[in-house]
Amino acid sequence: QYVKRGEAAGIGEVGRPHWEVNANVVGLCNEVVEYAMTVAKDLNAVVHLHLEREGEATVRSIVELANRAGVRDKWRIILHHASPSMVKPAVDNGLTPSIPVGRRGEFEEAVKLTKALVVESDYADDPRRPGAVIPPWRILSRVNNLLRLNLISEEDVAKMMIDGIERLYGVRYG
Numbered sequence: 001q002y003v004k005r006g007e008a009a010g011i012g013e014v015g016r017p018h019w020e021v022n023a024n025v026v027g028l029c030n031e032v033v034e035y036a037m038t039v040a041k042d043l044n045a046v047v048h049l050h051l052e053r054e055g056e057a058t059v060r061s062i063v064e065l066a067n068r069a070g071v072r073d074k075w076r077i078i079l080h081h082a083s084p085s086m087v088k089p090a091v092d093n094g095l096t097p098s099i100p101v102g103r104r105g106e107f108e109e110a111v112k113l114t115k116a117l118v119v120e121s122d123y124a125d126d127p128r129r130p131g132a133v134i135p136p137w138r139i140l141s142r143v144n145n146l147l148r149l150n151l152i153s154e155e156d157v158a159k160m161m162i163d164g165i166e167r168l169y170g171v172r173y174g
């Protein structure tokens with residue numbers, strides 16, 4: 001309803017717990033994910049998934065659910081908090097990985113694999129782990145760092161942070 005009214009750009013986040021749970025819980029979560037994918041598909045909206053970070057196995061199971069839901073534009077499925085090991089399988093299958101830039105080394109590793117990704121910040125909810133996640137206003141300093149290291153170009157940044165976002169969310173910058 002929110003997407004139809006233009007008050008939301010997509011559905012999220014839904015997904016699976018990234019800690020040990022019994023199989024019934026996983027099965028139930030998969031049903032919710034598949035339903036979210038079906039609704040998002042019908043609305044041409046994005047769907048954000050929060051999943052365990054089990055590399056190719058995680059991506060494969062999402063591709064299966066997407067196929068069951070009949071999703072053709074898989075780039076509208078965003079794998080939030082993706083690990084570097086999920087990046088290549090995600091891109092190979094047409095999904096969009098979203099990289100938490102606060103995690104040491106992961107942003108660097110991810111951009112070496114693809115520029116077709118989304119970057120994300122997070123809310124620091126655990127005072128015992130300072131720096132584990134970064135707020136939105138610190139993304140820029142991480143991006144500047146990659147530019148200094150020559151791991152990305154300004155064109156890459158524009159592609160990732162403007163063109164990619166416009167396409168994903170159906171918005172216009174400026």
Ligand SMILES: [Zn+2]
Nearest residue numbers: 013050080081
């Ligand atoms: Zn999440």
